[in-house]
Amino acid sequence: MSADLDMIYDPISLERTILETIPMARAMGLGVVDYDGHRIALSAPLAPNVNDKGCAFGGSLASLMTLAAWGLVNLKLSEAGEQADVYVQDSSISYLNPVWDALTAEAAAEPGQDWAQFIADLRERGKARITMMAEVAVAEGGGVACRMFGKFVAKRSP
Amino acid sequence: MSADLDMIYDPISLERTILETIPMARAMGLGVVDYDGHRIALSAPLAPNVNDKGCAFGGSLASLMTLAAWGLVNLKLSEAGEQADVYVQDSSISYLNPVWDALTAEAAAEPGQDWAQFIADLRERGKARITMMAEVAVAEGGGVACRMFGKFVAKRSP
Secondary structure, three states: OOHHHHOOOOHHHHHHHHHHHOHHHHHHOOEEEEEOOOOEEEEEOOHHHEOOOOOEOHHHHHHHHHHHHHHHHHHHHHHOOOOOEEEEEEEEEEEOOOOOOOEEEEEEEOOOOOHHHHHHHHHHHOEEEEEEEEEEEOOOOOOEEEEEEEEEEEEOOO | OOHHHHOOOOHHHHHHHHHHHOHHHHHHOOEEEEEOOOOEEEEEOOHHHEOOOOOEOHHHHHHHHHHHHHHHHHHHHHHOOOOOEEEEEEEEEEEOOOOOOOEEEEEEEOOOOOHHHHHHHHHHHOEEEEEEEEEEEOOOOOOEEEEEEEEEEEEOOO
């Protein structure tokens, strides 16, 4: 695969990169469905992502929230003209309600986090951290199914 | 699928139930590789579980650790002659080092947790909680790649 195919510069290339490089994302049927510059939404159909009870598998919910947050960090870097390896350092997830429909995860920086500071840290030190949050809703108006907080690191490629 | 196929009473039926009911576990190539009554090990090959960097995808690591812990709770229930729905309530994961080989997750109850108390709680209240831990090693002697603590709930089926 050429390096160009891995470049993330908008939601479309983000989806392509995820699907081409992460086999589990393909198996999940993942798609990037919305992005407004602050918040991103990824979704996946229920069928390939069920557990033994027929509702959404916790591993699929965790994967979708992690990839939503990871994708948003990559988009913000790209918008700032930066390139870096992005990875999750730690995360905590609360599973509050089962999901019986298609899975949609929305991710944003945790309130109080500052993208400008994140980019400035990366430029100054070659490394930066930001805390992201992501949620999956039960269904329209049905409240939160699960919520993740995760610390993400961006590191300039050597 | 008959109800019998879903019964978990040993590591073999645990693996069969996971693979038959959770499509993502099939896509991961997951297998139950060891169980000694206290500790369970699940593994999966690297190829279907890579990320954009070619090492193990965080979502696969999270899924494998979650299923290892979930599986062990089910086995301990079965050994006590109990049947209950088991689900993860919350979990926190530290990603410490990348995994460049097959993924193996080991799970056990967190030190200080008491299976006898867990079973007694379930019998008395129809519901019980236990904190589990799981780890993926980097490779033999290479230290810890990631570690999960998770609260699991067992609830008698209504």
